[in-house]
Structure formats: C-alpha cells, structure tokens
Amino acid sequence: xxxxxxxxxxxICKSGTSVKIECRSLDFQATTMFWYRQFPKQxxxxxxxxxxxxxxxxEQGVEKDKFLINHASLTLSTLTVxxxxxxxxxxxxxxxPDGHSNQPQHFGDGTRLSIL
Amino acid sequence: DAKxxxxxxxxxxxxxxxxxxxxxxxISGNEYVYWYRQIHSQGPQYIIHGLKNNETNEMASxxxxxxxxxxxxxxxxxxxxxxxxxxxxxxxxxxxxxxIFGKGTRLHILP
Numbered sequence: 001x002x003x004x005x006x007x008x009x010x011x012i013c014k015s016g017t018s019v020k021i022e023c024r025s026l027d028f029q030a031t032t033m034f035w036y037r038q039f040p041k042q043x044x045x046x047x048x049x050x051x052x053x054x055x056x057x058x059e060q061g062v063e064k065d066k067f068l069i070n071h072a073s074l075t076l077s078t079l080t081v082x083x084x085x086x087x088x089x090x091x092x093x094x095x096x097p098d099g100h101s102n103q104p105q106h107f108g109d110g111t112r113l114s115i116l
Numbered sequence: 117d118a119k120x121x122x123x124x125x126x127x128x129x130x131x132x133x134x135x136x137x138x139x140x141x142x143i144s145g146n147e148y149v150y151w152y153r154q155i156h157s158q159g160p161q162y163i164i165h166g167l168k169n170n171e172t173n174e175m176a177s178x179x180x181x182x183x184x185x186x187x188x189x190x191x192x193x194x195x196x197x198x199x200x201x202x203x204x205x206x207x208x209x210x211x212x213x214x215x216i217f218g219k220g221t222r223l224h225i226l227p
Contacts, residue, residue: 004159032212043203044160044217093159097211104150104207105215107159 003027004096006108014116015086021079021111023050023094029074030096034105035067038091050077050094084115119143119206125222134191136221138204141185147208149180151189153200154220160203163189199225 003026011019023033031052036044048069049057056069066088068080077096081088091112095105121139128134140149148167152160164171164178166187171178177190191198203220207213 006159034214036217043201043219044154046214046216049212049214091157095159095215097213099211104148104162104165104209104213107152107161109159110157112157 004094004106004108006092006094006111008111009109010112010114012114012116013084015084017084017115019081019084019113021081021092021094021113023077023079023096023108025075025096025098025106028096028098030077030098031074033071033077033094033096035069035077035079036093036095038093038110044093047079050079052077081113084113086115089113089115119147119216120204120218122202122204122218122221124219125224127224127226128191128194129226130196131193134194134198134223134225136189136191136202136204136223137186138189139186140204140206143184143206144208147206149178149184149187150205150207150215151176151178152203152205152215153198154203155197155200160217163202194223194225196225196227199223 005024007022033050035047038044047062050069050071052071058064071077093110095107150165151163154160166178180187201220
C-alpha cells in the first residue's frame with residue numbers, strides 16, 4: 001500500500017544548527033503534504049501545509065522563517081528547522097493525501113529532533 | 117480547533133471489546149468521522165472512517181448515531197498491542213483537507 005517515508009528518524013544536534021527533514025510519498029504523487037509537531041504527552045499540532053510549486057501555508061503562530069518548507073517535487077517535501085534551539089526539540093511528523101486511497105492521509109513515522 | 121471531544125483515558129481488559137466514544141455534535145452533513153491511533157513514538161495509523169452508516173473492517177467497527185452527533189469505535193478483541201492514543205477526527209472528503217487532531221483517548225489494555 002501507499003507509504004510515506006520520513007528521514008531521518010532521529011537527529012541530535014547542537015544549538016544553532018539548521019536541520020532538514022525529508023518527507024517522501026513512495027508510490028503516489030502528493031501535490032499537498034502536511035507537517036505536524038508533537039511535544040511529549042500532547043497531541044499533534046498542524047504546523048503548515050506544503051504545496052508543490054507554490055509557497056507553504058503556515059498555521060497561526062508558526063514562524064515561517066524558522067520552519068522553512070520546500071515542496072520540490074510531487075513526491076518530496078522538506079522541512080528545515082533553522083538555527084534550532086532546545087525549545088525546538090520535538091517529534092515532527094508529515095502526512096500526505098493519496099487520491100486513490102480511501103484513507104484521507106498517510107502519515108510518516110516521524111522524526112525525533114533533539115537540540116542540545 | 118478540533119471538532120471532537122473524547123475521554124482522556126480508558127482501560128480495557130485484554131480479550132475484551134474496547135468501546136471508545138466520541139462526541140462531534142457540530143459535524144456538518146458532508147463531513148466524515150475518521151479514527152486514527154498513535155502508538156508511542158510512531159506516526160498515526162488509520163483505522164476506519166464513516167459518514168452515516170456503521171462500518172466494519174479487519175481492525176475495528178465504527179458505530180455512528182442516527183443524528184451523527186456521536187460515534188463509537190469498537191475494537192472487538194483488544195490485545196496489548198492495541199495500547200495507544202486513539203483520535204476521533206471530523207473532516208470533509210476533499211483530498212487536500214487538513215486533519216486537525218484533538219487530544220484523543222489514551223487506551224490502556226490490561227493483561
């Protein structure tokens with residue numbers, strides 16, 4: 001079945017580093033992808049909608065200059081956390097809708113980001 | 117904001133049926149009810165969805181009230197691997213519609 005793959009699954013880096021997370025749809029095309037953030041013991045919070053060929057749409061309160069989103073192709077969206085700080089440590093999850101499936105969206109397995 | 121309310125947590129004995137309720141009193145006529153679950157440190161996993169009729173698949177059954185203001189997810193024979201957070205979501209059927217997660221129900225399956 002359709003799968004969404006995220007890479008890396010885990011990353012640990014120093015404060016001030018920029019970190020890129022990739023989200024790929026493996027056997028379907030996705031003109032739209034979604035990025036979520038999840039803090040421990042909390043629900044998923046939608047950060048932004050990634051749109052192929054145009055700018056991402058950010059949810060209220062999410063800094064677009066902090067979280068850069070690029071939807072480079074119909075199967076790839078990237079989220080870059082720029083100049084990451086410890087408060088950016090979180091679980092980042094992407095999803096993509098598959099128009100040929102009855103499932104509304106397929107989710108990746110997430111990326112755990114730890115900033116030291 | 118999420119359009120659903122769910123109990124914060126529930127316990128269920130292994131082998132018994134787990135019944136997870138969800139209220140969605142403001143659901144619109146063209147909106148579906150979806151259920152996902154999230155096992156610790158993984159992405160959400162789709163379980164089932166429905167519009168107004170009851171639905172069943174290999175994972176679960178979904179019972180939607182006639183007025184569509186509430187629903188119940190039934191896991192017929194819960195196992196320890198069903199321990200997870202279960203999210204009830206209301207959403208339209210447009211491919212690019214967002215999914216907004218509420219707080220979900222933390223289901224503990226007890227041995």
